Amino acid sequence: MRADRLGPILATIVLALGAEAALAGGPVALRGTGDLGLVIERAAGRVQLIETTGRTSLGAIEGLGDLSHASVVYSRDGRFAFVFGRDGGLTKVDLLERAVAKRVVQAGNSIGGAISQDGSLVAVSNYDPGGVRVFDARTLEPVADIPATYGPDDARSKVVGLVDAPGRRFVFSLYDASEIWVADLSDAAAPAIRKFADVGAQPYDGMITPDGRHYLAGLFGEDGVALLDLWDLDKGVQRILDGYGRGEEPLPVYKMPHLEGWAAAGDLLVLPAVGRHELLVVDRRTWQEVDRIAVHGQPVFAVGRPDGRQVWVNFAHPDNSVVQVIDVPTRQIVRELQPGPAVLHLEFTPRGEQVWLSVRDADRVEVYDTATFERLAALEADKPSGIFLTARAHRIGL
Amino acid sequence: MRADRLGPILATIVLALGAEAALAGGPVALRGTGDLGLVIERAAGRVQLIETTGRTSLGAIEGLGDLSHASVVYSRDGRFAFVFGRDGGLTKVDLLERAVAKRVVQAGNSIGGAISQDGSLVAVSNYDPGGVRVFDARTLEPVADIPATYGPDDARSKVVGLVDAPGRRFVFSLYDASEIWVADLSDAAAPAIRKFADVGAQPYDGMITPDGRHYLAGLFGEDGVALLDLWDLDKGVQRILDGYGRGEEPLPVYKMPHLEGWAAAGDLLVLPAVGRHELLVVDRRTWQEVDRIAVHGQPVFAVGRPDGRQVWVNFAHPDNSVVQVIDVPTRQIVRELQPGPAVLHLEFTPRGEQVWLSVRDADRVEVYDTATFERLAALEADKPSGIFLTARAHRIGL
Numbered sequence: 106m107r108a109d110r111l112g113p114i115l116a117t118i119v120l121a122l123g124a125e126a127a128l129a130g131g132p133v134a135l136r137g138t139g140d141l142g143l144v145i146e147r148a149a150g151r152v153q154l155i156e157t158t159g160r161t162s163l164g165a166i167e168g169l170g171d172l173s174h175a176s177v178v179y180s181r182d183g184r185f186a187f188v189f190g191r192d193g194g195l196t197k198v199d200l201l202e203r204a205v206a207k208r209v210v211q212a213g214n215s216i217g218g219a220i221s222q223d224g225s226l227v228a229v230s231n232y233d234p235g236g237v238r239v240f241d242a243r244t245l246e247p248v249a250d251i252p253a254t255y256g257p258d259d260a261r262s263k264v265v266g267l268v269d270a271p272g273r274r275f276v277f278s279l280y281d282a283s284e285i286w287v288a289d290l291s292d293a294a295a296p297a298i299r300k301f302a303d304v305g306a307q308p309y310d311g312m313i314t315p316d317g318r319h320y321l322a323g324l325f326g327e328d329g330v331a332l333l334d335l336w337d338l339d340k341g342v343q344r345i346l347d348g349y350g351r352g353e354e355p356l357p358v359y360k361m362p363h364l365e366g367w368a369a370a371g372d373l374l375v376l377p378a379v380g381r382h383e384l385l386v387v388d389r390r391t392w393q394e395v396d397r398i399a400v401h402g403q404p405v406f407a408v409g410r411p412d413g414r415q416v417w418v419n420f421a422h423p424d425n426s427v428v429q430v431i432d433v434p435t436r437q438i439v440r441e442l443q444p445g446p447a448v449l450h451l452e453f454t455p456r457g458e459q460v461w462l463s464v465r466d467a468d469r470v471e472v473y474d475t476a477t478f479e480r481l482a483a484l485e486a487d488k489p490s491g492i493f494l495t496a497r498a499h500r501i502g503l
Numbered sequence: 504m505r506a507d508r509l510g511p512i513l514a515t516i517v518l519a520l521g522a523e524a525a526l527a528g529g530p531v532a533l534r535g536t537g538d539l540g541l542v543i544e545r546a547a548g549r550v551q552l553i554e555t556t557g558r559t560s561l562g563a564i565e566g567l568g569d570l571s572h573a574s575v576v577y578s579r580d581g582r583f584a585f586v587f588g589r590d591g592g593l594t595k596v597d598l599l600e601r602a603v604a605k606r607v608v609q610a611g612n613s614i615g616g617a618i619s620q621d622g623s624l625v626a627v628s629n630y631d632p633g634g635v636r637v638f639d640a641r642t643l644e645p646v647a648d649i650p651a652t653y654g655p656d657d658a659r660s661k662v663v664g665l666v667d668a669p670g671r672r673f674v675f676s677l678y679d680a681s682e683i684w685v686a687d688l689s690d691a692a693a694p695a696i697r698k699f700a701d702v703g704a705q706p707y708d709g710m711i712t713p714d715g716r717h718y719l720a721g722l723f724g725e726d727g728v729a730l731l732d733l734w735d736l737d738k739g740v741q742r743i744l745d746g747y748g749r750g751e752e753p754l755p756v757y758k759m760p761h762l763e764g765w766a767a768a769g770d771l772l773v774l775p776a777v778g779r780h781e782l783l784v785v786d787r788r789t790w791q792e793v794d795r796i797a798v799h800g801q802p803v804f805a806v807g808r809p810d811g812r813q814v815w816v817n818f819a820h821p822d823n824s825v826v827q828v829i830d831v832p833t834r835q836i837v838r839e840l841q842p843g844p845a846v847l848h849l850e851f852t853p854r855g856e857q858v859w860l861s862v863r864d865a866d867r868v869e870v871y872d873t874a875t876f877e878r879l880a881a882l883e884a885d886k887p888s889g890i891f892l893t894a895r896a897h898r899i900g901l
Contacts (some may be wrong), residue, residue: 110802135533135599135600136537136582136599137536137578137580137582137583137598138535138537138580138581139537139577139578139579139580139581139582139601139893139896139897140579140580140581141537141580158579158580158622159836164602179537180535180537181537181538181555181556181852181854182534182535182536182537182538182554182556183535183536183537183581184534184537185533185535200535201533201534201535202533208567222854222855222856223854223856223857224556240523251872271810271855271856271874272856272874273856291874316566316769316809316810317810317813318769318810318811336812336832349534371714371716371790372770374702387684391900392771398782410671411714411899412714412715412716412899413714413716414669414716414734434734455622455896455897455898456578456579456620456669456897456898456899457620457669457899458621458669458670458671459621476669476670476671476689477811494536496897498537498853499537499853499854499894500854501810501854501855503808
């Protein structure tokens with residue numbers, strides 16, 4: 106066959122191969138990555154790839170290990186997901202090839218992670234061995250190891266509440282040591298760590314405000330929240346919201362709320378109260394509680410629609426088949442939805458027109474229009490838990 | 504040749520074709536779209552495709568007409584750019600194929616546009632004929648025509664300051680009519696329009712706060728700003744900042760500042776004063792001016808780094824070779840850069856670690872690290888003006 110005759114034949118074959126690959130769940134065609142996301146299918150050790158334009162599932166990627174309490178961050182180009190499993194597994198997933206690009210098991214027991222502002226470093230928060238391990242986002246080669254040692258015997262603490270902060274920094278809390286650490290990885294091989302001691306007993310989770318300025322750690326062992334202003338570290342850790350937390354008469358807590366779900370709406374933070382059927386409204390300028398909103402059950406996630414006009418709330422067992430919507434200016438519940446049993450997580454599209462809900466015990470993900478509350482789509486999923494959209498790549502602290 | 508022998512040969516040929524296509528500026532390989540952007544090359548009627556991870560140019564797309572004062576919005580998947588030219592041209596560019604996907608000339612003279620919250624509609628702001636035209640984002644087929652008629656003779660006004668707002672709405676100002684209109688395109692074929700009259704003389708540009716709540720229009724004919732709270736339209740248009748604008752003793756204005764560049768940093772807006780060598784600091788809760796910051800020249804864009812810690816400012820001729828950086832908490836100028844002659848625009852990466860500057864008369868785009876102020880890259884470009892990154896797809900009002 107002469108080379109100049111090969112062209113048309115080649116084109117046909119390439120097309121045929123392309124079609125076959127698509128049918129087999131192989132690589133997708135050229136497409137943008139801005140409307141993609143992953144749904145964690147916990148029991149199956151699998152993630153499902155979804156897109157929010159047509160609101161469909163594009164396939165699944167298997168072999169991610171123990172995905173209980175799993176979370177996801179994204180590469181700055183939106184092509185790769187970094188999935189943090191409970192078993193210490195860190196899996197880099199290629200959304201376009203729909204395949205595991207790389208997987209390392211980097212600890213025995215871990216709880217989430219973060220990606221640096223410049224997208225070059227992925228950090229994982231470990232319970233065992235307690236500390237933070239940092240990896241090259243491109244290769245997953247280890248870059249830095251930060252053991253969470255404390256006290257005279259260099260005991261190691263569980264690490265929780267790990268977030269990224271502007272300036273190639275990571276901030277996290279030491280549960281057993283009652284400390285908050287700020288690690289600056291400007292020189293990744295030699296992290297510069299600033300430690301804050303006696304922040305309050307047993308910080309159990311942390312979050313950073315959307316502007317990357319304030320780090321807050323919820324306290325399990327005391328009634329309050331630890332606050333660190335990253336613009337002024339010399340001020341040290343302040344104690345706020347002493348009415349928050351377990352209170353003087355601890356109530357049974359069915360599920361600790363997630364601090365990362367704290368909603369910011371203008372000057373207000375809306376926080377799930379711990380153990381109470383309430384949301385706390387906190388003024389971000391004074392860090393004082395200014396209101397409480399009675400809700401259906403013990404809130405787990407209270408998430409602000411990106412425009413701050415609404416806050417959507419889900420609840421702990423046995424009230425977890427309900428979702429309530431708060432109108433922020435009036436602080437009224439304007440809608441109650443019953444998507445089905447065990448609503449575990451909710452995620453807004455970045456401009457807020459849709460919200461995606463995982464309804465675990467119905468094996469379903471549901472999508473709602475946030476203006477009309479109409480259900481736009483329902484997708485099958487195997488015991489779905491977390492939902493994470495690629496737009497997180499462009500947000501501080503997510 | 505047997506089919507089963509074709510595989511390896513095919514692979515080689517495909518690779519060779521791939522390389523050739525890349526050299527010719529043809530389709531790129533599979534890649535994420537989250538780190539892409541366009542630089543307007545005004546004089547050449549061309550856009551240059553750049554990426555912010557390696558900080559390189561990936562090619563150029565030609566044939567976009569008159570690109571003076573051009574601006575860009577993105578499809579929700581980040582694959583397609585909608586480029587608004589001065590000549591009424593609306594061009595849909597495929598960033599992955601590096602090609603014009605579709606182009607319409609929809610008016611004689613136009614000034615920017617917007618994409619609806621759900622990504623389905625693209626609206627263009629026209630001087631001639633005065634009004635807004637709305638197109639299907641997928642096909643660029645016309646969907647709605649909103650002529651900006653006013654007064655007893657149904658004269659048509661130039662339209663300026665067009666932005667998207669939550670709920671499939673567009674908001675814009677009528678320069679000649681002194682009106683602000685809110686168009687709800689929930690039913691795209693029958694826009695519901697709410698008109699606000701007597702907002703102040705000659706609104707010349709508009710912007711919406713990042714939460715999509717407040718629309719502000721700068722006034723050319725008076726000394727002030729018109730404010731509309733989109734959460735409470737019945738309140739009507741308020742007049743704020745009577746010390747803003749041209750003032751009682753108008754100064755020569757070399758270039759009107761861009762309102763879309765208004766920086767939001769926490770509770771503060773930082774605005775370029777008109778005609779003065781000053782920035783105004785405005786409290787968003789009260790809409791009162793709380794401070795002024797003296798700067799190098801007449802400011803054009805004052806853009807907040809995404810974390811709100813810094814505001815970067817460029818200037819009108821003859822001071823336009825300088826960029827100043829304001830530290831927000833202290834309101835001090837902490838750095839002055841001299842990138843070169845005629846710095847026209849600046850754009851931050853979405854998490855704020857880099858800023859891209861167009862230096863028109865040096866035919867260069869420069870990239871700086873916003874923490875160290877180190878110059879990270881310089882790319883050749885033909886008289887570059889606006890720089891627009893795909894992360895805008897995920898922001899309200901951009």
